[in-house]
Amino acid sequence: MPRLVGAMAALLTVFNEYAGKDGDEKTLTRAELIELLHNEFPVTGDSNKAEVDEFFSMLDGDKDGVVDFKEYVTFVTALTVLCN
Numbered sequence: 222m223p224r225l226v227g228a229m230a231a232l233l234t235v236f237n238e239y240a241g242k243d244g245d246e247k248t249l250t251r252a253e254l255i256e257l258l259h260n261e262f263p264v265t266g267d268s269n270k271a272e273v274d275e276f277f278s279m280l281d282g283d284k285d286g287v288v289d290f291k292e293y294v295t296f297v298t299a300l301t302v303l304c305n
């Protein structure tokens with residue numbers, strides 16, 4: 222598989238795997254997001270609750286209390302740019 226296509230597929234797979242835990246696979250709740258970060262971004266594992274709250278509201282661009290795929294992708298893209 223071309224690497225970029227593989228990266229996109231991985232993005233989707235990770236989102237779907239964590240977003241589906243509460244039965245609503247279209248959005249990440251706070252608990253789902255914490256689990257995703259803990260397993261897939263271990264560097265954030267030591268964040269305290271206030272940091273997680275701040276992080277979550279940063280991701281939740283439209284402030285509806287959940288993170289949808291678009292908000293998640295925006296976040297991952299921003300992180301990728303930061304890492305470059």
Ligand SMILES: [Ca+2]
Pocket residue numbers: 239240241242243244245246247248249250253
């Ligand atoms: Ca969900």
Ligand SMILES: [Ca+2]
Pocket residue numbers: 281282283284285286287288289292
């Ligand atoms: Ca949202």
